[in-house]
Amino acid sequence: MTRTSTSRATDLAALIDFEAIFEQDRALDRQTLRKRDRETGLRIADRGLDRREALLVWLDERRKTPEAAPGQWTTQGLRSATAILFVLGLLSGSAAAAGLLYYDGAHPINIIPWLGVFVALQLLLLLLSALLMLPRFVARRIPGMTMLQRTLAALSPGRWLGLLGRLLPGKQRNALRNVIGRAATLDALYGELRNRLLLTLAQVFGSAFHLAAIVMLLMLAAFTDLAFAWSTTLQIKPERFQGMIETVAAPWFAWAPGAVPSFDVIENTQYYRLQNSAAPSKLSGASAGQWWPFLLMCAVVYGLLPRIALLAVCGLGTRYSTRHAPLDHAGFQRVYERMTEALIDARSPDPEAAGENHPSHQTKQKAPLDNELGPLTIINWCGAGLDAKNLKQLDHPVSLRPVRRVLEAGAPDIAADRATLDAVRNDKQDGALLFAVKSYESPTRDCLNFIAELRKAAGPRRSIILLPVHFENDAFIPPGDAEFSDWETHALETGDPWLRCERVENGGAS
Amino acid sequence: MSRFLFAVVGHVNKGKSSIVSTLAEDDSVAIAREAGTTIECREFPLRIDGRTLFTLIDTPGFEQARHALAWLREHESGAAGRPAAVRRFLEEHAATGRFPEECKLLRPIVDGAGILYVVDGSRPYSPEYETEMEILAWTGQPRMALINRISEADHSESWRAALDQYFSIVREFNAKQAGFEERLKLLRAFRELREDMSAELDEAIAALNRERERRLRESCRAIAAMLADMLSLTLVERAAGDPTESQRENLEKRFLEQLRLRERRCRDEIEDIYQHRRIERQEENLALLDEDLFAESTWLRLGLSRNQLAVSGMISGGLIGGGIDAALSGATFMTGALVGGAIGGVSAWLTADALAHTKIAGISLGGGQLKAGPVKNQQFPWIALDRALLHLNALRNRAHACRDMLNLAASSSDGIVRHWPRPVRQKIQTQINQLQKAHLVSGQFPYIEKMAIDLQNTITELE
Ligand SMILES: Nc1nc2c(ncn2[C@@H]2O[C@H](COP(=O)(O)OP(=O)(O)O)[C@@H](O)[C@H]2O)c(=O)[nH]1
Numbered sequence A: 001m002t003r004t005s006t007s008r009a010t011d012l013a014a015l016i017d018f019e020a021i022f023e024q025d026r027a028l029d030r031q032t033l034r035k036r037d038r039e040t041g042l043r044i045a046d047r048g049l050d051r052r053e054a055l056l057v058w059l060d061e062r063r064k065t066p067e068a069a070p071g072q073w074t075t076q077g078l079r080s081a082t083a084i085l086f087v088l089g090l091l092s093g094s095a096a097a098a099g100l101l102y103y104d105g106a107h108p109i110n111i112i113p114w115l116g117v118f119v120a121l122q123l124l125l126l127l128l129s130a131l132l133m134l135p136r137f138v139a140r141r142i143p144g145m146t147m148l149q150r151t152l153a154a155l156s157p158g159r160w161l162g163l164l165g166r167l168l169p170g171k172q173r174n175a176l177r178n179v180i181g182r183a184a185t186l187d188a189l190y191g192e193l194r195n196r197l198l199l200t201l202a203q204v205f206g207s208a209f210h211l212a213a214i215v216m217l218l219m220l221a222a223f224t225d226l227a228f229a230w231s232t233t234l235q236i237k238p239e240r241f242q243g244m245i246e247t248v249a250a251p252w253f254a255w256a257p258g259a260v261p262s263f264d265v266i267e268n269t270q271y272y273r274l275q276n277s278a279a280p281s282k283l284s285g286a287s288a289g290q291w292w293p294f295l296l297m298c299a300v301v302y303g304l305l306p307r308i309a310l311l312a313v314c315g316l317g318t319r320y321s322t323r324h325a326p327l328d329h330a331g332f333q334r335v336y337e338r339m340t341e342a343l344i345d346a347r348s349p350d351p352e353a354a355g356e357n358h359p360s361h362q363t364k365q366k367a368p369l370d371n372e373l374g375p376l377t378i379i380n381w382c383g384a385g386l387d388a389k390n391l392k393q394l395d396h397p398v399s400l401r402p403v404r405r406v407l408e409a410g411a412p413d414i415a416a417d418r419a420t421l422d423a424v425r426n427d428k429q430d431g432a433l434l435f436a437v438k439s440y441e442s443p444t445r446d447c448l449n450f451i452a453e454l455r456k457a458a459g460p461r462r463s464i465i466l467l468p469v470h471f472e473n474d475a476f477i478p479p480g481d482a483e484f485s486d487w488e489t490h491a492l493e494t495g496d497p498w499l500r501c502e503r504v505e506n507g508g509a510s
Numbered sequence B: 001m002s003r004f005l006f007a008v009v010g011h012v013n014k015g016k017s018s019i020v021s022t023l024a025e026d027d028s029v030a031i032a033r034e035a036g037t038t039i040e041c042r043e044f045p046l047r048i049d050g051r052t053l054f055t056l057i058d059t060p061g062f063e064q065a066r067h068a069l070a071w072l073r074e075h076e077s078g079a080a081g082r083p084a085a086v087r088r089f090l091e092e093h094a095a096t097g098r099f100p101e102e103c104k105l106l107r108p109i110v111d112g113a114g115i116l117y118v119v120d121g122s123r124p125y126s127p128e129y130e131t132e133m134e135i136l137a138w139t140g141q142p143r144m145a146l147i148n149r150i151s152e153a154d155h156s157e158s159w160r161a162a163l164d165q166y167f168s169i170v171r172e173f174n175a176k177q178a179g180f181e182e183r184l185k186l187l188r189a190f191r192e193l194r195e196d197m198s199a200e201l202d203e204a205i206a207a208l209n210r211e212r213e214r215r216l217r218e219s220c221r222a223i224a225a226m227l228a229d230m231l232s233l234t235l236v237e238r239a240a241g242d243p244t245e246s247q248r249e250n251l252e253k254r255f256l257e258q259l260r261l262r263e264r265r266c267r268d269e270i271e272d273i274y275q276h277r278r279i280e281r282q283e284e285n286l287a288l289l290d291e292d293l294f295a296e297s298t299w300l301r302l303g304l305s306r307n308q309l310a311v312s313g314m315i316s317g318g319l320i321g322g323g324i325d326a327a328l329s330g331a332t333f334m335t336g337a338l339v340g341g342a343i344g345g346v347s348a349w350l351t352a353d354a355l356a357h358t359k360i361a362g363i364s365l366g367g368g369q370l371k372a373g374p375v376k377n378q379q380f381p382w383i384a385l386d387r388a389l390l391h392l393n394a395l396r397n398r399a400h401a402c403r404d405m406l407n408l409a410a411s412s413s414d415g416i417v418r419h420w421p422r423p424v425r426q427k428i429q430t431q432i433n434q435l436q437k438a439h440l441v442s443g444q445f446p447y448i449e450k451m452a453i454d455l456q457n458t459i460t461e462l463e
């Protein structure tokens, strides 16, 4: 099954999931992430996807587990919230309308509170909403706006959580803090989106509120006999009041003149609560009922329409900004790099199987060199270059011994080894064997085998002294610690009590 | 496995494993003074996205070359039959076990591996080595010699004369000091040795170059993120009354510890990026420059600072406002809440101080609060940056065979940033300023990115 096209649109759930996965990824190490994402990248390499599409494929692969897909339930929650708010709006709208239009038959309904709620308050709220929707860079230039924004920030859920966190035990509190820290980060990235979402929700509530109020007004007007009046504590002449009414009705004055009360109606429905009984005749039933189209238009024009318009703007804006979210902050950048950059590794896939580390031998208390070493037989391994002459240079007791003969071993020609062994075997005298090796060379199996042969040839009790040396242009160079201990270790490992490794510290006077 | 193999062979303890470790950037390779550390062949396939381009093979060294050659000579049937003799050697001694090391190291060569023969150029040449070279020649495989210098002395010339007899290419390569360029040079030499795999080697070289760039980028990001964290670090200590001197000291100690911890994390990250996971590091401790770290304010039993309290005042006020809002029109969630919130907030802010010094039933409702950080010193970020760059620089040039302690003592270097041209320093300073200003993590985001890019460009350009 091959997917032929990849959706390029992101929705809110996708954005939430991206961030959630970025957050989870912080717990994983670099190498694991690179490997995982490169695998995804390679899988889609031949599909010719652009960056955005590739990121969306990546998201799809990542959100296979429910923990990695909180976007789903977040948007579901948002949907439920919208529904609840809509119902709440309907309930409170009808309740408010029912309250404002309460008519007991004795007193007429005063239209002033209705105007207050559906005209004055709406204008104020619209103004504030508009301010809230200002993009940040504009807001920064308006004095006082930052203060307003700070207040807004104070109301953000992140802060609420922070306060709540103080009630929690330490561990949970820390976890919560991390979430909030992350939320603050996201705020910078998605703050505007979040504001728009909240505004959208508010508009849902508002629209429902007004819708319910309007329906309530229509129902009451249709099925009951309402009597409206206007009454304020302020002394307002009907003429002035008419002027105000006409201003309010300006938006629909031209095309729905029926919904603008005439001067007669206004004059006839002025109402003084105290003089209630004094001027009943003036309040004619017909004109008292004529107010409702005006009230209806107020609710429609100042309440419902702006809410619906805002709802549309916010809703579309939210959708646009989620669908086209640029996916360009550092988190996305890193994922994309991990998907597109080749993994290169030259290390061994197998674990190191290093040879047993030679236990560092404590240097045994060495017996002083036996004075009865006798005259020495020097055997040079691989051209170590020790002879009777340069032996005298060495700052070591063996240098005082006479040298009887110098033999060679370890040369490319193996036959020479055999000759040397024979010479040792046939040597009836008992002098020590001075086995000289190049200190800077490491003991090889070849050399150690030869030492074993030498032991056999020399008999079990003849002293063999292993002497690492290094002559360069006839000058002696003392062995380094590591060099010497390499030889010493191997000598000790033979377990041969008559084999000892001697160290020459320096060349003495030459 | 790829068909392209290179076997790294030679006498024991001449740096075979070191060379492999450096070329493969693998610090798990055992490198030791003692002979016989490597007892088995170990493969190091260079993989790009899992596809092997070629494989380096570390081998145990020659231990009985003379005897092996003697055996070969005995079983030779004319010069053309020499590779066959080597094959017979393997067959026969797999069973006898008389030449374990020689068998292991010759096996990949007989299987077609190119030969990289390692010698120590710091020691004089000696004719005993010719037996090893001779055996290698008998295999008939393409051969290159690498002169590694384990210590200071230089005897390469004496070696060259002999090596030239047996090897088509002779190169110097210092396993412990080889930097990136030397490694690439060696790969190019491999191309001459095995012309049939030049495509693979070219691909490898290109990939290594990209990887180097990627690592630098990642490291610069890690450094920029470290600076951002350091510059936004604050710690708060509370006291029932006014903070005491020991509290100050304590807080300063904790503050410094946090800074150092953050710095160490960055070091570890960068070592991880460069695949140096076992480094021992020696570095002077990060110090704070002489400056006043502290700010004092008051706190309240509720656990809220004055500002937080103002916010909570806004919220409770806001809840009332929210109620009004919903009941009246519910036009927006917030507009009603805003008015109430603003009122609640202001009153809470005004009463915070009074509350802090009130006691109820002997428990004080608040007290002094000591806040350490953020670091405002202008010099500090530059020092932290310089230290990080010194470390980065050392790692970028460190061969994986190098197991010495990484010494970052300030005395051993006169720093990096001071050598940057002025416009570069100004650019970085701007970002440092922004990081210092934006104490919210969210605000730092873009500047971390910008700084990382500038650091990377600077390092690349000045290289
Ligand atoms: N200073 C220095 N030491 C080296 C170099 N290469 C190898 N060594 C040392 O030589 C010894 C043997 O090295 P190793 O790689 O194990 O040799 P192998 O037995 O041939 O694999 C170790 O102690 C290394 O530290 C080098 O280039 N410089």
Ligand SMILES: [Mg+2]
Pocket (backbone or CB within 6 Å): B016, B017, B018, B030, B037, B038, B059, B060
């Ligand atoms: Mg080795």
